[in-house]
Amino acid sequence: SVKIKPLLAGNWKMNGLRTSQAEFHKMKAGLTDTLADSANIMICPPATLIPALADIAAGSAILVGGQDCHGEKSGAHTGDISAEMLKDAGATAVIVGHSERRTDHGEGDGVVNAKAQAAWRAGLVAIVCVGETEAERKAGQAVSIVQGQLNNSVPDGATAENTVIAYEPVWAIGTGLTPTAQDVEEMHKAMRDNLASRFSDAGAAMRLLYGGSVKPANAAELMAVSNVNGALVGGASLKAEDFLGILDAYS
Numbered sequence: 001s002v003k004i005k006p007l008l009a010g011n012w013k014m015n016g017l018r019t020s021q022a023e024f025h026k027m028k029a030g031l032t033d034t035l036a037d038s039a040n041i042m043i044c045p046p047a048t049l050i051p052a053l054a055d056i057a058a059g060s061a062i063l064v065g066g067q068d069c070h071g072e073k074s075g076a077h078t079g080d081i082s083a084e085m086l087k088d089a090g091a092t093a094v095i096v097g098h099s100e101r102r103t104d105h106g107e108g109d110g111v112v113n114a115k116a117q118a119a120w121r122a123g124l125v126a127i128v129c130v131g132e133t134e135a136e137r138k139a140g141q142a143v144s145i146v147q148g149q150l151n152n153s154v155p156d157g158a159t160a161e162n163t164v165i166a167y168e169p170v171w172a173i174g175t176g177l178t179p180t181a182q183d184v185e186e187m188h189k190a191m192r193d194n195l196a197s198r199f200s201d202a203g204a205a206m207r208l209l210y211g212g213s214v215k216p217a218n219a220a221e222l223m224a225v226s227n228v229n230g231a232l233v234g235g236a237s238l239k240a241e242d243f244l245g246i247l248d249a250y251s
């Protein structure tokens with residue numbers, strides 16, 4: 001298998017005011033060369049903070065990303081933000097298809113697919129989220145649900161450079177629950193096989209993140225699972241101490 005540099009991405013969700021720049025300064029200050037070598041590091045703040053954090057991050061190893069984008073470049077879409085706007089504000093990537101977007105805004109795979117293509121159009125990396133609900137896992141459908149989401153949310157033309165996949169079981173997000181290492185291994189193997197068969201070498205090299213209640217205490221175990229190439233972290237990305245503690249698991 002290919003050697004893949006992991007990505008640790010933090011999703012601040014709808015959290016963060018201008019005062020949160022202080023926490024971001026702490027992250028930057030705590031980022032030793034060893035930590036920075038061990039993974040690519042990204043924070044996805046609310047869109048209002050992207051310009052400020054991108055300025056602070058300039059010249060450091062930290063990347064800044066968006067949490068969502070509209071499929072169109074511009075136009076009559078009140079309240080929406082385009083991928084081009086995120087890029088202009090200093091983002092290098094954008095999360096698409098997060099389960100909170102799928103649930104709160106009724107976004108299906110077709111919408112997510114269009115958003116991923118919008119990200120590429122703007123020169124951003126698309127971080128495409130997939131994951132089953134608790135009921136789907138209990139019904140033994142977790143793998144087939146995620147395969148369907150991958151097939152339909154990830155556009156043709158995905159490469160290891162323009163796309164990252166995040167497996168986030170819905171029931172593990174913000175709950176403190178995590179799947180067993182064995183369940184994560186099974187899912188990531190199924191995703192790897194799917195992507196490698198569809199995208200060949202690009203699919204074999206694409207980063208597959210695990211997300212859902214990753215904390216400093218469980219990061220080492222989860223990151224050691226084969227085909228896990230990093231994490232997407234919500235709650236524990238809000239504090240420099242927690243986020244850097246997770247990064248410790250990579251070095």
Ligand code: PEP
Pocket residue numbers: 011168172173174175176211212213214232233234235236
């Ligand atoms: C997320 O929302 O992407 C996430 C993984 O959240 P948490 O780490 O808080 O479970």
